[in-house]
Amino acid sequence: MRLRLVPDDTKIDFFRLKFFTFGASVLAMIASVVLFLSVGLNYGIDFKGGTTIRTDSEVAVDIGAYRDALSPLGLGDISITEVTDPTRPDLHVAQIRIQAQDGDQAITNDTITEVKAALNAADSTMTFPSVESVGPKVSGELVWTAVEAVVLSVLAVLFYIWLRFEWQFSVGAVIALVHDVTLTIGVFSLLQIKFDLAIIAALLTIVGYSLNDTVVVFDRVRENLRKFKTTPLKEVLNLSINETLSRTVMTSLTTLIALFALFVLGGDVIRGFVFAMIWGIIVGTYSSVFIASTILLRLDVTRDTSKPTKTSGNQFANIDA
Known part of the structure; x- marks a missing residue:
């Protein structure tokens, strides 16, 4: 007997409120930048000396x-x-x-x-x-090194997705990652949680987790684009998100259970890191569904309809990853 948190054959229209969800994300990113510039982060010893x-x-x-x-x-x-x-x-x-x-x-x-x-x-x-x-000089160098690590990781993601899919997919994935990192920094600025090198490690982990979630959805989108060459892109995206929704919810929920246990029982030493991970997984799952896919819908994808339709994938294509 299989445990399914999401019913089979869901038909949720994830783009019905796309202007609301995307607009709310844009406002949240702007608010995060304003908070960072006006309030700043509560830097730990690693950054303050x-x-x-x-x-x-x-x-x-x-x-x-x-x-x-x-x-x-x-x-x-x-x-x-x-x-x-x-x-x-x-x-x-x-x-x-x-x-x-x-x-x-x-x-x-x-x-x-x-x-x-x-x-x-x-x-x-x-x-x-x-x-x-x-001293302050070493701490300043650590700040810039941390920023460079995050920026370079995002650029590496852009290049990887571009090679694996098409440039529209890479733009959607990178905007989703920027969304996740920006909102995480905004929350840390708002709550004034100590920001140290452990949080930088959490940010890089969030980038990897969110990317994995986005790639799973995009991989199913690519398969369905080959199957349904004349179906509108919006319908293909909705179908792909619904087909991978069970996997997305199960992965996020099981990870969050472990993280909540660490947050409650792990003590003060790792609490900031765990909080960043919890928040990052929540916004990362959200951005994979509502941000990356919305960007892809806006940019559109060129499909070759001159070739005959073939069954996409292999014998395991319909199994949730």
Whole structure:
């Protein structure tokens, strides 16, 4: 017995409200850009600069105890991560990152002394083998590197879809990706969730997930264009989206279940990353259905009607991917 979240032979008209859905997306993108320019992002230590302190201990790392010990110092954004030192497997190693204070490149020596004293109160066996600072210049370079990574990934998508399909498909896919990334940045700007390198990783993951969803729909569109050479493009697009809707809903829902579990139980360290993934999957699924397909309908696709119609695909063509 197969579990089907979407009934067979659905005939939903996804373009009946295309002016509303597309217009709402355009307004949301404009609002996201305005929020980014006016409010800005709540950059984490990776982008603002700060000080990294490595700790070694003979007992297991207790991130909660470390955070409780440092909270009274009022140092702002603090990131605590347990790491592994392959050269000393007997030690328990943690990396503590503290944001720059009042625009300084790093925290002062007096503050570092207070941090060490507070941590030693929580763990008397703790030692501090290294203290390093990340200045504003390095942080600025990280910002531009992150932007370049996202832009280059979108350009790579444009080239890939262009080679696999036609240029109309690539334009639709890229606009959908820009839509997803822009709305994600807008939400982070609105909610002022900490934005660090982990969120950049989430953005790149969102690009890949949304692209996969869009390619599945576009692949079915290409098959149906070969089957129905004289059918209006709007009907072909609706048919293709409906045929892949079960797969789209099942994939998104199962992924969201896992992500919601991580969001609730994973703790503060990964919560921002998981939130970005949850939001990205929601808008990515939406854009694959309502944005990429609407752009494709607007640009139209040239079909060769001079050749006889052949059955498209293979013996597995009607199986949901």
